[in-house]
Amino acid sequence: MKQLNISRAEKIDGWMKPISLIWLAEQASECGYIAELGIYCGRSTVAMLDNSDAHLWCVDTWRYKKCTERMLRTFEQNIASQRDRVTILQMTTHEAAQELAETQFDMVFIDACHDYDIVKQDILDYRPLVKPGGLFCGHDYNRNPGCGVVQAVDELVPGFQRYGRIWWKRL
Numbered sequence: 001m002k003q004l005n006i007s008r009a010e011k012i013d014g015w016m017k018p019i020s021l022i023w024l025a026e027q028a029s030e031c032g033y034i035a036e037l038g039i040y041c042g043r044s045t046v047a048m049l050d051n052s053d054a055h056l057w058c059v060d061t062w063r064y065k066k067c068t069e070r071m072l073r074t075f076e077q078n079i080a081s082q083r084d085r086v087t088i089l090q091m092t093t094h095e096a097a098q099e100l101a102e103t104q105f106d107m108v109f110i111d112a113c114h115d116y117d118i119v120k121q122d123i124l125d126y127r128p129l130v131k132p133g134g135l136f137c138g139h140d141y142n143r144n145p146g147c148g149v150v151q152a153v154d155e156l157v158p159g160f161q162r163y164g165r166i167w168w169k170r171l
């Protein structure tokens with residue numbers, strides 16, 4: 001197996017811890033097509049790009065709280081050396097799911113809005129887009145107040161497993 005390298009990803013602003021970046025990088029190394037929901041500056045995107053040959057579809061509005069159009073430009077700079085392997089979809093995750101309806105992914109990683117209704121919709125929208133045997137996963141499975149990830153995953157992804165704050169299931 002190829003030696004994993006998350007050094008570039010660790011220098012990018014974001015909340016994902018190195019142990020989660022390594023897990024993502026390892027999973028991505030076996031994938032050809034990945035959908036990532038919730039991008040911010042691209043910390044997790046770069047971890048996956050640097051450790052795979054996959055093409056990533058990166059979905060984010062870049063229009064919430066601290067995240068602005070400037071964050072989209074930062075993301076574009078962070079992936080510049082591998083831009084040919086990234087499709088940027090600047091829209092809601094639900095809009096993107098409709099656009100990607102005919103695409104089958106080896107991996108879908110959900111880390112966008114953490115409100116219950118939106119996480120639930122993301123799960124319903126993207127589970128059918130995962131190839132048989134593909135990886136359906138997401139971030140921020142924790143017990144923080146107001147985080148709808150736990151409730152949505154518990155209800156809609158029976159038999160999922162956890163790795164730290166990552167939830168996952170092979171479909």
